[in-house]
Amino acid sequence: MAEKITPRNVDYSRWYTDVILQAKLADYSPVKGAMVIRPNGYAIWEMIQQNLNRMFKETGHENAYFPLLIPESFMHKEAEHVEGFSPECAVVTIGGGEKLEEPLYIRPTSETIIWSMYKKWIMSYRDLPILINQWANVLRWELRTRLFLRTSEFLWQEGHTAHATYDEAEEETKLILNIYKKFAEEFLAIPVIAGKKSDAEKFAGALHTYSIEAMMQDKKALQAGTSHNLGQNFAKAFDVKFQDKDGQLQYVWATSWGVSTRLIGALIMTHGDDNGVVIPPKVAQKQVVIVPIWRGEEEKKQVLAYADEVRTELRKEFNVILDDREQFKPGYKFAEWELQGIPLRLEIGPKDVAKDGMVLVRRDTLKKDFVAKAGILETVRQTLNLMQKEMLERARQFQQQNTHQVDDYVEFKKIIEEQGGFLNSHWCGDPDCEAKVKADTKATIRNIPFDQKAEKGKCIVCGKESEGRVIFAKAY
RNA sequence: CGGGGCGUAGCGCAGUCUGGCAGCGCACCUGCCUUGGGAGCAGGGGGUCGGAGGUUCAAAUCCUCUCGCCCCGACCA
Numbered sequence: 001m002a003e004k005i006t007p008r009n010v011d012y013s014r015w016y017t018d019v020i021l022q023a024k025l026a027d028y029s030p031v032k033g034a035m036v037i038r039p040n041g042y043a044i045w046e047m048i049q050q051n052l053n054r055m056f057k058e059t060g061h062e063n064a065y066f067p068l069l070i071p072e073s074f075m076h077k078e079a080e081h082v083e084g085f086s087p088e089c090a091v092v093t094i095g096g097g098e099k100l101e102e103p104l105y106i107r108p109t110s111e112t113i114i115w116s117m118y119k120k121w122i123m124s125y126r127d128l129p130i131l132i133n134q135w136a137n138v139l140r141w142e143l144r145t146r147l148f149l150r151t152s153e154f155l156w157q158e159g160h161t162a163h164a165t166y167d168e169a170e171e172e173t174k175l176i177l178n179i180y181k182k183f184a185e186e187f188l189a190i191p192v193i194a195g196k197k198s199d200a201e202k203f204a205g206a207l208h209t210y211s212i213e214a215m216m217q218d219k220k221a222l223q224a225g226t227s228h229n230l231g232q233n234f235a236k237a238f239d240v241k242f243q244d245k246d247g248q249l250q251y252v253w254a255t256s257w258g259v260s261t262r263l264i265g266a267l268i269m270t271h272g273d274d275n276g277v278v279i280p281p282k283v284a285q286k287q288v289v290i291v292p293i294w295r296g297e298e299e300k301k302q303v304l305a306y307a308d309e310v311r312t313e314l315r316k317e318f319n320v321i322l323d324d325r326e327q328f329k330p331g332y333k334f335a336e337w338e339l340q341g342i343p344l345r346l347e348i349g350p351k352d353v354a355k356d357g358m359v360l361v362r363r364d365t366l367k368k369d370f371v372a373k374a375g376i377l378e379t380v381r382q383t384l385n386l387m388q389k390e391m392l393e394r395a396r397q398f399q400q401q402n403t404h405q406v407d408d409y410v411e412f413k414k415i416i417e418e419q420g421g422f423l424n425s426h427w428c429g430d431p432d433c434e435a436k437v438k439a440d441t442k443a444t445i446r447n448i449p450f451d452q453k454a455e456k457g458k459c460i461v462c463g464k465e466s467e468g469r470v471i472f473a474k475a476y
Numbered sequence: 477c478g479g480g481g482c483g484u485a486g487c488g489c490a491g492u493c494u495g496g497c498a499g500c501g502c503a504c505c506u507g508c509c510u511u512g513g514g515a516g517c518a519g520g521g522g523g524u525c526g527g528a529g530g531u532u533c534a535a536a537u538c539c540u541c542u543c544g545c546c547c548c549g550a551c552c553a
Contacts, residue, residue: 004514032545088552109553140552143477150552203553211553223553260553293512300511331513338513349512359512476553 005339007274012218013146019268020147023277023340033145033152037261040340041148043285044264045155049135051187051283052157052259055179061131061159066113068137069104074112078237081111084204088140106139111205111230111256114160115238122162122252124243129172130162148265149222149476156260162252164242166231169253173229176257177210180225188263189280189391190214190270191399192224193422193471195447200431203256207231213446213471215399216269219420221446221473224266227257265476270395271364276339278363280391281384288320288380289342291333293349306373307348310358313377318384338363343387344380362387364394405469409460412472416441422473426466428459436461437472446471 005022006014020026025041037045053063069092075082085108092104107113114132121127139153159176163169177194184190192212202209206228214224235241235251244250271278281287292307294300307322314320321342323333330347337345347359347368357372360379364387371379402421406412412423427433427445437460438444452468459466 084552138553142552144551154553156553226553258553262553291512295511326511329511329513329515331511331515333514334512335514347512351512 005274005276008217008272015272015274016265016269017147019272019277019339025264025268025277026147028147031152033142035147035151037155041264044267044279044283045261047187047283047285048183048259048263049157052179052183055183056133056157056159059131059175059179061133061161063134064132065134065136066110066117068107070107070110070113072103072105074116075105077112078205078234080233081205081237085109085140088142090139090141107136108138108140109256109258110134110136110138110158111160111234111254112238115234115240115254118160118162118252119238119240122240122242125164125245128162128164128242128252129168131159131172132161133157133159146265148268149262154260154262156258158256158258161255162235162240163255164244164250164253166229166253169229169231169255173210173227173255173257176255177212177225177227180212180227180257180259184212184214184224184263184266185392187280187282188267188270189282189388189395190224190266191392191396193447193449195449195452195471197226197447198431198434198445198470200434201445201447203228205230205233206256207233211447213473213475214266214270215402215422215473216266216476217272217398218269219402219422219473221422221471221475222262222266222269223446223475224263225257225259228255230254230256271391272341275335275366277341278391279341279343281343281388284341284343285319286321286342287318287384288314288344288346289333289337290320290322290346290348291330291337292322292324293330293347295350299350302353303348303350306353310346310348310373310376314380317377318380334361338366343384364391406460407457412437412460413441416443416472416474420474422446422471424469425460425472426457426468427470428462428464428466430459430462430464433459433461441474443472443474446473446475 005018008015023040024038026038027036029036089108090106092106093100118130135157137153137155142150142152145151161172163172181192181194184192192214194212195210197209197211208229210227211223212225214222216222232251232253234254240252241249242252268277271280290307290311292303294303304324311320311322341363343363345361347361352358357370359368360371360383361368362383403424404415404421405424406415407425412425415423434445448470455468457466
């Protein structure tokens with residue numbers, strides 16, 4: 001614990017790893033590319049699950065669970081799908097000591113197994129829509145892995161819906177992306193840009209893909225959630241038809257959408273500082289820690305009794321820890337809880353007891369304030385609300401300050417190279433121009449924002465007519 | 477897959493060149509003492525030196541083979 005975190009300006013990616021390991025969010029596992037999510041990290045995931053689950057259910061979705069193993073033949077039914085995923089799949093070939101007749105793929109995503117079931121369940125338009133979500137693990141064989149951002153096995157939710165019309169599927173796709181955006185901003189305090197993926201960046205087998213993109217502190221983009229309109233591709237591959245009101249047989253329209261434990265990485269890289277992780281109050285399972293300070297038995301008794309009263313009061317509404325461990329001094333405890341990102345700390349010593357108050361410290365600003373014991377519940381409530389709001393605001397300002405409008409390709413390359421960030425530039429829609437930017441700068445089109453202004457312009461690469469600006473950035 | 481580095485206590489490392497008691501820091505355990513920003517002192521536990529083979533009176537150290545991991549370059553949430 002006495003280890004120091006590598007400062008962000010020395011080595012950002014080492015900082016990231018240091019924070020995760022030292023804050024006990026996760027640890028490396030014996031299996032290459034796989035990680036262990038420790039209680040501190042899993043607590044954040046549980047908060048993500050809890051809130052997204054509520055939002056999904058409020059919009060009519062239900063949870064279900066489909067198998068981990070997928071018959072090989074299923075994977076091959078949708079051409080683009082298998083092409084996109086085959087290289088990164090793990091395959092089970094032996095079971096019960098016998099070579100399997102048909103190899104079983106460990107799911108990289110569940111479209112195929114789910115649509116094989118939808119075929120059984122969908123007969124008529126009366127069976128639609130089907131709005132199912134599942135919380136699951138998936139596996140993709142990754143070469144370069146990083147804790148939370150890219151691991152071979154990861155946790156996510158995947159929604160898979162079936163609809164009678166294109167419009168309905170499209171509406172669903174956008175509804176979900178909107179939920180993701182709202183969740184990222186209101187709960188994780190991460191401002192995101194919602195938009196449409198270019199064809200080069202879309203999901204294998206989708207008609208089109210929408211995403212939310214966030215900016216990390218190193219100004220690189222991170223895709224934080226995706227939502228796909230799959231059209232009729234999977235319905236055709238699995239022959240899923242329904243009879244409409246007029247008695248006509250039609251293929252079903254599909255969507256799929258997901259967010260993963262990668263969101264935890266986004267949270268760390270959006271809000272963390274050189275002292276550790278900073279958890280937004282709304283996704284912190286433990287919101288307040290009380291650190292008592294005393295000298296000698298008499299003070300100890302007095303301080304602990306007082307601290308216990310404060311804890312009891314706060315517990316009416318919050319999850320509070322009273323850190324009365326004897327083997328550590330207050331300074332050590334301050335550092336430890338800051339490392340773990342607990343939003344609020346209350347320091348209570350003899351001086352505070354005498355003044356009928358305590359010192360309140362916000363994790364994001366590290367500012368100390370003396371507050372009265374009377375009304376402490378309301379004080380904490382207000383402070384947490386304010387902190388939540390200001391964290392989003394701060395991140396939004398950072399994103400805006402590092403977003404550049406650029407109309408000249410030389411300048412474009414210079415900014416990408418020297419400053420990074422989001423580049424708001426015109427693009428004609430030609431995949432070749434997109435590929436050239438990637439080859440020249442490693443930046444890709446993150447998405448075409450929904451709130452893109454209709455603005456005539458010239459493509460940053462080829463100079464041809466463009467209808468609007470897109471977001472270019474280097475990405476994780 | 478191409479390039480680089482590393483495997484010695486839970487973690488981080490020294491020792492390897494030049495063979496000869498397996499060490500240091502942190503963490504851990506016990507006791508004392510401390511407590512408003514990562515305390516101090518004393519004592520203690522903990523090792524198939526990644527693995528196999530070889531050379532030698534003697535191998536963490538020399539030789540051969542092997543396994544694994546990390547970092548940097550082409551794909552992905």
